[in-house]
């Protein structure tokens with residue numbers, strides 16, 4: 001059965017090696033993630049393209065998931081996160097540049 005949920009997955013270029021990972025694009029600016037909520041499935045790999053469309057460096061960290069930590073991403077650059085959510089739940093997404101989380105730069109990863 002196909003359940004039509006309002007999940008928007010932005011698939012990038014289809015050139016990858018047929019790995020089958022879901023992919024999603026998140027834009028980062030001062031001080032927000034867009035979209036602020038992304039969805040994944042437990043046990044299925046997901047690739048997150050984090051585009052810094054802002055004017056200062058940002059990063060993206062999914063708290064509680066080991067590999068879901070980017071390096072610092074300069075303005076105009078895109079960072080890639082690739083990880084497999086271990087279990088269903090709700091995970092906090094933040095940018096840990098000083099002051100950014102407090103400024104509103106946070107989101108949620110919903111794992112189903």
Ligand SMILES: [Cu+2]
Pocket residue numbers: 057058059095096097100105
């Ligand atoms: Cu930031």
